[in-house]
Amino acid sequence: MSWNDYFEKIKNRPVRALLLNALKEVSNEMPKTAIELGSGPGVDTLHLLNYGWTVTAVEKESEGIKILKNNLTADQSSRLSVIESEFEKLTSLPTASLIYAALSLPFCKSEAFPEFWKVIEASFAKECVFAANFFGPEDEWVKNGHCTGHSESQIREMLKSFPIFKISEDKGMGKTAIGPDKFWHVYHIIAKR
Ligand SMILES: C[S@@+](CC[C@H](N)C(=O)[O-])C[C@H]1O[C@@H](n2cnc3c(N)ncnc32)[C@H](O)[C@@H]1O
Numbered sequence: 749m750s751w752n753d754y755f756e757k758i759k760n761r762p763v764r765a766l767l768l769n770a771l772k773e774v775s776n777e778m779p780k781t782a783i784e785l786g787s788g789p790g791v792d793t794l795h796l797l798n799y800g801w802t803v804t805a806v807e808k809e810s811e812g813i814k815i816l817k818n819n820l821t822a823d824q825s826s827r828l829s830v831i832e833s834e835f836e837k838l839t840s841l842p843t844a845s846l847i848y849a850a851l852s853l854p855f856c857k858s859e860a861f862p863e864f865w866k867v868i869e870a871s872f873a874k875e876c877v878f879a880a881n882f883f884g885p886e887d888e889w890v891k892n893g894h895c896t897g898h899s900e901s902q903i904r905e906m907l908k909s910f911p912i913f914k915i916s917e918d919k920g921m922g923k924t925a926i927g928p929d930k931f932w933h934v935y936h937i938i939a940k941r
Contacts, residue, residue, distance in 0.1 A: 751809045757925045759789040759815055764850050766936055767792045770879035773940045778845040778875055786852020790816025797824040804842055808834045836860035841871035849880040854895040861896050865906060877940045884933035886919065903935060910939035
């Protein structure tokens with residue numbers, strides 16, 4: 749499968765519930781600055797731009813960025829920064845009130861993840877919301893070495909500075925956007941401090 753096929757398939761999908769639920773945690777006092785990690789074709793970044801956010805979208809695939817940019821008004825473009833990079837090569841990110849990563853962090857190589865996590869941590873504003881998916885150890889793509897997995901206790905440890913921590917878990921056979929069904933083990937995390 750290629751990411752471009754995936755983008756074509758999902759570019760008109762609805763905004764993810766993870767983002768909509770994360771936005772409910774954002775307080776009015778927080779500056780509307782967000783980072784989306786692994787923005788793909790930018791469906792969720794566009795939603796944030798529509799609601800007045802200034803967004804830094806991180807994505808390694810130029811095709812995803814192209815699809816996002818094609819959809820923007822001049823005002824939206826003025827509030828979007830794009831970092832076209834692999835997670836593994838990032839050394840810094842801007843500070844943000846909302847750090848959002850839907851189904852993307854597991855694609856960072858496991859040996860690079862600890863350094864990438866330090867870069868993410870450095871982007872957390874004092875008051876912020878972090879919303880992301882992690883794959884658990886039972887996920888088929890973790891088991892076959894294609895993705896990086898984290899246990900619930902590892903995730904809790906990474907986010908120990910967040911007093912509000914909501915976690916839910918999906919486990920079972922399910923569809924992929926393209927390709928055969930797989931065994932999913934996914935954590936949905938929303939944390940706030
Ligand atoms: C499963 S898609 C999710 C896309 C989008 N967040 C969504 O929810 O539809 C994973 C995204 O992460 C990007 N990605 C995968 N590995 C990456 C890496 N090592 N560095 C940066 N982006 C990566 C892919 O190009 C893709 O856009």
